[in-house]
Amino acid sequence: MERREARGGTLVLGGGFGGLQCARKLARKEVDVLLVDRNNYHLFTPLLYQVASSLLNPSEISFPLRHILRRRKNVRVRRAEVARIDFHAQRAITVEGHAFEYDWLVIATGAETNFYGIDSVEQASFGLKDLPDGMALRNHVLDCFEAALLETDPTARQGWLTFLVVGGGPTGVEYAGALCELFRLVLPADFPDLDVHRSSVILVEALDRLLYEFPAQLGEYTKEALEQRGVEVRLGTRVTGVDGDSAVRLADGSVLSARTLIWAAGVRPVAPATEPPLPRTRQGRIEVDGSLLVRGQERVFAIGDAAAMLDDGKPLAMMAPQAMQAGRHVAAQILRASRGLPLEPFRYRDKGVMATIGRSAGVAAVGPLRLKGFIGWIAWLVIHLYFLIGFRNRFVVLSRWTYNYFRLDRPIRLIASSAPSKRRRTVSSSSP
Numbered sequence: 170m171e172r173r174e175a176r177g178g179t180l181v182l183g184g185g186f187g188g189l190q191c192a193r194k195l196a197r198k199e200v201d202v203l204l205v206d207r208n209n210y211h212l213f214t215p216l217l218y219q220v221a222s223s224l225l226n227p228s229e230i231s232f233p234l235r236h237i238l239r240r241r242k243n244v245r246v247r248r249a250e251v252a253r254i255d256f257h258a259q260r261a262i263t264v265e266g267h268a269f270e271y272d273w274l275v276i277a278t279g280a281e282t283n284f285y286g287i288d289s290v291e292q293a294s295f296g297l298k299d300l301p302d303g304m305a306l307r308n309h310v311l312d313c314f315e316a317a318l319l320e321t322d323p324t325a326r327q328g329w330l331t332f333l334v335v336g337g338g339p340t341g342v343e344y345a346g347a348l349c350e351l352f353r354l355v356l357p358a359d360f361p362d363l364d365v366h367r368s369s370v371i372l373v374e375a376l377d378r379l380l381y382e383f384p385a386q387l388g389e390y391t392k393e394a395l396e397q398r399g400v401e402v403r404l405g406t407r408v409t410g411v412d413g414d415s416a417v418r419l420a421d422g423s424v425l426s427a428r429t430l431i432w433a434a435g436v437r438p439v440a441p442a443t444e445p446p447l448p449r450t451r452q453g454r455i456e457v458d459g460s461l462l463v464r465g466q467e468r469v470f471a472i473g474d475a476a477a478m479l480d481d482g483k484p485l486a487m488m489a490p491q492a493m494q495a496g497r498h499v500a501a502q503i504l505r506a507s508r509g510l511p512l513e514p515f516r517y518r519d520k521g522v523m524a525t526i527g528r529s530a531g532v533a534a535v536g537p538l539r540l541k542g543f544i545g546w547i548a549w550l551v552i553h554l555y556f557l558i559g560f561r562n563r564f565v566v567l568s569r570w571t572y573n574y575f576r577l578d579r580p581i582r583l584i585a586s587s588a589p590s591k592r593r594r595t596v597s598s599s600s601p
């Protein structure tokens with residue numbers, strides 16, 4: 170039975186980078202705003218890998234939406250998962266049957282991990298997309314060392330100590346670097362009776378270089394820097410499947426034995442079912458026009474990862490600055506429309522790309538500027554600290570980074586789960 174929350178105004182679906190910017194920009198303006206998210210917090214995904222590698226606590230990279238918006242009287246928040254949207258009735262319906270009515274709708278529901286239809290990989294691997302993913306991965310990685318300690322068979326023990334990261338984009342690179350740091354600098358003291366240095370991190374990328382969105386020279390530098398830190402980088406091959414509970418198959422014919430497969434090889438857009446169905450591109454992103462209105466709809470915008478936002482005819486990358494700029498643009502259009510003004514086209518201002526590799530090593534490309542090494546790392550730290558929400562979070566994260574830098578420590582080494590980790594795949598190694 171459908172329960173209605175009768176209220177017009179603007180309904181923003183998703184409190185991620187795009188949706189939150191939109192709601193903030195509409196705050197204290199002459200419109201009613203309802204922000205709906207299935208979580209009650211905003212997640213700062215760029216630092217998720219630091220939760221998964223024992224450096225940060227979940228609460229330091231996420232912030233309650235109600236707190237962020239508490240002084241914005243015209244903005245209300247609901248924690249709910251929207252299951253479907255009826256465009257004719259201008260209504261979004263939650264999985265529990267609650268209905269939110271709208272005059273304007275902004276779809277900002279983001280993306281989910283894409284396993285490209287490889288079921289065996291989906292079942293066997295860990296994603297790194299949301300907070301539960303990050304915490305599950307941290308628990309599992311630490312648990313692997315506990316299991317290795319109890320393992321008497323040397324081959325089986327090596328399986329516990331082998332970590333396969335799939336995807337050479339920023340997430341894969343950053344996590345592979347962070348794991349090496351954890352294994353090399355921190356865990357040996359925790360496990361004096363285990364040869365922790367036998368642990369290995371393998372990064373697999375289907376393309377012929379890392380960080381494909383970055384200039385080639387920075388991709389090459391990243392590969393060298395990771396290898397110096399002990400990561401084995403395998404380019405030009407991809408994971409094709411996982412055989413039962415055993416080995417990970419690669420396209421080049423080799424079989425790697427690893428109990429841990431971390432999937433950072435791609436995401437796909439996600440949005441509730443709609444009536445009529447949303448127009449989609451081949452990649453599944455929602456088709457929008459120049460002002461970010463969903464094609465065929467006059468009162469529905471789509472932004473961020475979920476939408477195929479174009480820049481000079483090419484789809485924009487699924488990244489936070491793109492979503493944030495789109496959120497602000499759409500808010501401005503809703504205000505313009507409420508004043509009877511025509512909509513303006515969306516223009517993306519390229520802010521560049523950056524990634525960190527590990528201690529004192531990062532890469533950044535901003536306009537013609539290319540930064541790498543220590544200076545690239547500092548640029549990464551400053552920008553990420555700046556965009557992190559909340560003074561407390563910035564303060565705590567900066568303290569943790571400083572502590573980690575000088576004490577070589579990653580202090581959140583808790584296996585915070587009563588259930589044993591998903592222990593997968595047996596161990597046996599073979600080459601083509």
Ligand SMILES: Cc1cc2nc3c(=O)[nH]c(=O)nc-3n(C[C@H](O)[C@H](O)[C@H](O)COP(=O)(O)OP(=O)(O)OC[C@H]3O[C@@H](n4cnc5c(N)ncnc54)[C@H](O)[C@@H]3O)c2cc1C
Nearest residue numbers: 183185186187206207214215251279473474487488489492
């Ligand atoms: C691990 C990781 C690291 C990343 N690092 C970077 C980086 O360094 N730099 C960068 O620019 N980008 C990075 N990204 C990409 C960036 O996070 C995304 O591009 C950005 O979050 C997109 O913003 P969005 O608003 O479209 O979606 P999101 O920020 O994902 O927000 C979507 C929101 O919608 C909610 N939602 C989804 N479906 C529903 C529903 N049916 N009902 C209610 N709520 C729903 C979700 O809970 C979520 O809060 C990273 C992503 C990941 C996963």
